[in-house]
Amino acid sequence: MWQVIGQNRVVSLLQRSLEKGIVAHAYLLTGPPHVGKVTVALNLAQALNCEATAPPCGECSTCQKIASGKHADVQIIGLTSDGNSDKSKPRKEISIEQIREMEHSASLPPFEGKCKIFIIDKAELLSIEAANCLLKTLEEPTGNVIFTLLATNEKFLPATVISRCQRLELSPVPTAEIEAALNDRWSVEPQKAKLISRLCHGCPGWAISAATDDSLLQQRVERLDELTDIINADYEERFAYANQMATQFSQNRSLVQEVLDLWLDYWRDLLLVRIGSSDIITSVDRLATLTEMAKECNLAQIKAFINSIQAAKEQLRLNANPRLVLEVLMLSIPEKERRSGRTPLPNLR
Ligand SMILES: [Zn+2]
Numbered sequence: 349m350w351q352v353i354g355q356n357r358v359v360s361l362l363q364r365s366l367e368k369g370i371v372a373h374a375y376l377l378t379g380p381p382h383v384g385k386v387t388v389a390l391n392l393a394q395a396l397n398c399e400a401t402a403p404p405c406g407e408c409s410t411c412q413k414i415a416s417g418k419h420a421d422v423q424i425i426g427l428t429s430d431g432n433s434d435k436s437k438p439r440k441e442i443s444i445e446q447i448r449e450m451e452h453s454a455s456l457p458p459f460e461g462k463c464k465i466f467i468i469d470k471a472e473l474l475s476i477e478a479a480n481c482l483l484k485t486l487e488e489p490t491g492n493v494i495f496t497l498l499a500t501n502e503k504f505l506p507a508t509v510i511s512r513c514q515r516l517e518l519s520p521v522p523t524a525e526i527e528a529a530l531n532d533r534w535s536v537e538p539q540k541a542k543l544i545s546r547l548c549h550g551c552p553g554w555a556i557s558a559a560t561d562d563s564l565l566q567q568r569v570e571r572l573d574e575l576t577d578i579i580n581a582d583y584e585e586r587f588a589y590a591n592q593m594a595t596q597f598s599q600n601r602s603l604v605q606e607v608l609d610l611w612l613d614y615w616r617d618l619l620l621v622r623i624g625s626s627d628i629i630t631s632v633d634r635l636a637t638l639t640e641m642a643k644e645c646n647l648a649q650i651k652a653f654i655n656s657i658q659a660a661k662e663q664l665r666l667n668a669n670p671r672l673v674l675e676v677l678m679l680s681i682p683e684k685e686r687r688s689g690r691t692p693l694p695n696l697r
Pocket residue numbers: 394398399400403404405406407408409410411412
């Protein structure tokens with residue numbers, strides 16, 4: 349049984365190829381982070397090596413070894429791959445040495461299985477030399493060796509490499525399918541499964557991490573609490589927060605982008621509650637707060653602030669001054685008449 353959640357089109361295509369015995373020598377799996385690329389690649393490796401009559405069975409020793417990363421003929425090459433001599437410096441790209449090592453291993457017959465599988469994770473991070481080296485390997489396919497490239501941003505991969513692979517696109521998985529899988533396969537309690545399946549934006553990998561590691565949900569709660577505090581704070585506090593975020597941005601850009609993504613989700617929810625569609629919001633655990641807020645903001649204000657968050661994200665991506673961008677964002681938070689005690693900002697209205 350294929351373990352991946354959703355991806356029925358990709359799975360049935362691969363299943364048909366396996367049944368007909370016409371498996372490609374190289375695949376490119378594309379899709380957003382955590383959508384299931386690694387799982388599909390490992391399931392394919394299982395299907396090609398499984399000992400059962402209906403592969404991948406997921407239960408034979410081969411399937412289990414592959415799932416736990418202990419099969420000698422299935423290797424994952426990526427930034428965390430072994431062979432990084434200086435562990436203190438994290439890799440930024442997949443090096444030509446890694447690809448040469450892989451080629452050497454590919455030239456040897458399978459050690460314990462029927463077929464050798466090399467999975468190149470985050471293939472868009474191949475260095476130019478590594479990609480050229482890989483291209484030569486892909487141009488000269490050898491029997492019982494299969495390469496599976498995984499990429500989120502395939503535009504960073506050379507077109508020549510892409511053209512040598514059978515390309516399979518993995519799409520975000522419907523919320524209901526993820527919720528059912530969390531309930532049935534991971535025994536997550538229904539309320540939590542409902543929340544996580546909405547938060548993961550169609551990416552089951554994130555959902556499973558959140559179901560098994562409480563710190564992810566805890567971090568979200570802290571960030572949302574911070575957000576509601578800022579909405580109710582005065583300008584001085586908001587500017588202090590903007591300053592703090594700008595400092596964070598210089599150390600970890602993706603963290604600030606994550607916070608802004610969370611803000612976007614939250615204000616989108618507010619918009620949905622405001623128009624009476626609260627049944628499809630993401631933050632189901634914040635419905636009461638959102639309902640209260642929706643009474644105090646009009647639709648135009650909510651839409652304008654959503655645009656401001658999107659503009660801030662884009663400006664940060666384009667390397668604008670982070671402090672300035674975030675301060676402007678703080679000034680764009682909709683004002684509510686009911687608030688009292690707020691220091692009015694002079695000359696702005
Ligand atoms: Zn098996």
